[in-house]
Amino acid sequence: MAPEPDSVQPGSFRDPSGFVFRRAGVLYRQVNTSYRDDYDLLMSSGLHAALVRAGLLLSHEELPSSEGHKTIKPREIPFISYPYEWCFSQLKDAALTTLAVAKTALEHGMSLKDASAYNVQFLGGRPVLIDTLSFEKYREGEPWVAYRQFCQHFVAPLALMSRKDVRLSQLLRVYIDGIPLDLAARLLPRGTRWSFGLAAHVHLHAGAQQRYADKAVKPGRRRMTRLSFMGLLDSLEKTVRGLKWRPAGTEWADYYDETNYSDAGLEHKKQVIAAYLGRTKPATVWDLGANTGLFSRVAAAAGALTIAFDIDPAAVERNYHECRQRDEGNMLPLVMDLTNPSPGIGWRNKERMSLSERGPCDTALALALVHHLAIGNNSPLPMVADFLSGICRTLIIEFVPKSDSQVQRLLATREDVFPNYVREAFERDFSRRFAILDSQPLQGSERTVYLMEKNRP
């Protein structure tokens, strides 16, 4: 099997070991001839089997190949997410997965040569390494080639999130190859110099990078023993495990306690949403503004792979912990500002996909969201309808009128320049993009939930 022109995935061009391509909608990875020995060692050493068995590496099947060494068909990841969309614990779990892979590789005589956070994806709610070609034969005496990358992709952002401000994860969106260590060292509090791991892997590391950035001196005779290699991985693991962050006192932390829903109203809303999902029967649901995932779980319970987006890292953190505790494999909470959703970034803006490129989903939930976009972000309703019609096929949307206390709260500190924010205008503007299939007023409130289907072009 050979790739067709233009089918090569734009995120895999850097890897000399192989590349990812699509054919007839199916994702394949070609293993180049230059990577033959390492690939064969990966398979024959038992490392591949051990990693797949432990749930650390994406499984694949080998196919006959006319080009390159092999063509493999990896298990498909249903939704690709990126490190700047993960909450603290997701990034931490991805870091620990990467280290567990590196340790297992060493036990099998191989070394993990790439420690990019982009090589980790969430499958069934758990982080898994997706880059099968990230291994090379371990050569005694050589340091860990991926050390710098691991520190930039994991240690630095986790340290900044834990010890400075959790929102600094967004630096990963700017620095696609991880946060430069000199920048991390400058941003971190001075006290972090007295933490052994952060002193070594961030502060000292940044100093060493600057010291030797442009030096051309003879190669040294010094070598790194296997014990030192294991010590390095162990130290990184202790450093990562020692970094913690607990959400407290954030914007949405007590949202459900502060809404104007009664218990009966919330239950009715769940029933309406469940009934609409029963009609649309989605395989994928994007819950936009999911908070801690109360209604996402209605979709997940209906069997849909549910991506629960929220702007608040604390809400996403809580949601992720709940997913792990309940072992909810078909939920993926992610941090997303819908007024500034993830763009396409990297080389030619194509290495990492924008949010809309990862859609459309079958059904989007936009519950208690439209007033934030229309009033909080000054987005005219036709634009909100345009945006939503670009990312979903069917839409379950809640209209929150101006008289609602949540909207009143938004209007308390701004002039009401939204004369068109009324139910009739909402229905008219959304009808240009969607067919309104049904609507239901919610018990105990002035809100209405609609079921809509995107108009065919």
Added chain:
Amino acid sequence: MISLVFLWLFISALLQPAYGYLDPGTGSYILQLLIGGLLGGIFALGVFWKKVVTFVKRTFSPRKGDGGTGT
């Protein structure tokens, strides 16, 4: 704390030119060589300590059947 002091002693060692390459990863490479011995030593001590703790626990913990006096 002792290991942290050792670590910072390496900083002064690092300030002395040793080897280098025209490569952005040179500093990362050299840092590993410099701190690798220390980290390897800490790791080995940790493994040894775990073995000691396991040995002590096994030796001094009551075995199954011991102390079962019945009623």
